[in-house]
Amino acid sequence: MENTKLDLDNYRSLLKEYLLTKNETALYQAEQFSKLSMQHNISPEEIIHVHIEALKELYPDLTQEVNDSLNFLLEAMISYGLAYQEFQTLREKQSELQSEISVAASMQQTLLSTVKPEIKGLDIGAISVPANQMSGDYYHFVTDKEDDTLGIAIADVIGKGIPAALAMSMIKYSMDSFPENQRNPSAILENLNRVVERNVDPSMFITMFYGLYNPGNETFSYASAGHEPGFYYHGDQDEFEEIEARGLVLGATDQATYRQFERKIKKNDCIILLTDGVTECRIGDRFIERDEILQVIKKYIQLPAQEAVEQVYKHFERLQEFQFRDDFTLIIIRKEV
Amino acid sequence: MNINLDVEVVEEDQTITLTLRGEIDAYTAPKLKDALLPLTKKPGAEVIVDLEQINYMDSTGLGVFISALKSTKEYDSELKLIQLQDRVRRLFEITSLDSIITIESTVRGGN
Incomplete structure (x- = not known):
């Protein structure tokens, strides 16, 4: 031409x-x-x-x-x-902003990155997919070389986008700065609650579940700050049970206390933790019920943990008209021995 | 998302009733916040929020009610939520916010 x-x-x-x-x-x-x-x-x-x-x-x-x-x-x-x-x-201008947000998002990933630990006797799977560029979900594994304990935090910042991402970084650094001897779940949540209450916007709050697994006595201790209840999977009976641990969300008042629960973990049992991005999604006009999520998890629970969390995510991603209104995070921990 | 939130305010002396209709999510929460927060800044006011016609609320909505609650403490007013549908009530229960926010105890069905 x-x-x-x-x-x-x-x-x-x-x-x-x-x-x-x-x-x-x-x-x-x-x-x-x-x-x-x-x-x-x-x-x-x-x-x-x-x-x-x-x-x-x-x-x-x-x-x-x-x-x-x-x-x-x-x-x-x-x-x-x-x-x-x-x-x-x-x-x-828009394309300039877009590239700045990309920089912020990758910086967030670097700041909040957590290494999925290799722990003898445990099979761990974790997936976290943000709904937008910046994620308000967060999970973190803390291993202690001295006593072999494994700490697991899963959290969801309410309020989206950049403010949520900034709050999450604050949480991570507060957790890192707590002294070693204060690693029990209720103390961690109480300390974090004060940090959040003092430092974030009144309409912003954070839900968090914190668990600590001690391989010495095979005990999992945990506490929850208003976080979507996870599930406990009984391997021998092939049954799920909701992990009940009521507690107020972080940041609502400065005086919240968190009750700590404990349970023995048996071989082939699983601990399943999730954020409400999983339960707040819907297909077209229909909401996805918790039972439905559980059915999907059940379908894949026999797979290795990492494969299982990925398959559950793919299941929802595949559904037509399915929309993630929130970030999606799912963790499965199986006791292998 | 084309679903909106309607806010209707009726004031009778110190009692202010907010009737909401629609959905409360990240898109509509600012509208709720703008309507609700100023009302909680009137000392002595009792602010009642009627949620009967709210069939969907996400956690952003909870954030608005938390900031409203904090504001009632500061200005010596009161906040009360009534006629919650089960799905919405469950959010307040999971987060234990029902332990610090006054919620009318009648259980309602709804879809």
Whole structure:
């Protein structure tokens, strides 16, 4: 295809060709001309100006009314052209913001990254998928080399996007700074509650479940700050049980206390932790019920833990019209011996 | 999301009733916050929020009620939620917010 040239001569010959032949090719070239004009930031009124000039050269005897009306059109297009320029500027700004958010998102990932630990006798699977670029969900594994305990935190910041992500980083660093001897779940939640209450916006709060597994006595101790209840899977009976651990969300008042629970873990039992991104999603107009989630988990529970969490996620992702309104996080821990 | 939230306010002396209709989520929560928070800043006011016609609320909605509660403490007013549907009530129960926010105890069905 011959290059469309952005000049008066070219436009004039296109116009002449069209007026004489009503040829489709000329129309097509006019379209190319306008696309090229946009690429070169040529305003609409400039094109009209070119049109008027070309028309005058082709038909020097235009009536005064036609002449005036063309000038009128030219004036009318000026503010349209300005709006278009503004739109272009906004588009550029938007892409700048977009790239800044990407930088923030990858920084968040670095800050909050947690290593899924390899622990003898435990099979651990974890998946966390943000609904937007910045995640408000968080999970963290804390291993202690001295006594082999494993701490597991799963949390959901309410409030989305960047503020939620910033709050999550604060939580992580507070947890890291707690002294080693305060690693029991109720103490951790009580301390975090005070941090959150003092430091975040009144309408923002965090739900968190914290568990500590001690392989020495095969005991799992846990406490919850208003977090969506997880499930306990009894391997020998192939049955699920809800992990009940009531407790107030972090940040609602400064005086909350958290009751700590304990249970022995048997071989082949699983602890399943999730965030409400899993239960707050819906298909079309229908909500997904907790039972339904449980059915899906049940279907895959026999798989290795990492495969199981991925299959559960894929199940929901596959559903038509399924929309994640929130971040999705699921952790499965199985005791293998 | 095209689902909206309607807020209707009726004031009778110190009792202010907010009747909500629709959904409370990240998109509509700011509207609820703008309507609810100023009402809790009137000392002595009893703010009643009727949630009978709210069939969906996510955790962003809980955040609005937490900030309203904090505001009632600051301005010496009261907040009470009534006619919660089961799904909405469950959110307050899971988060134990029902232990610090006054919630009318009548159990309601609803879808």
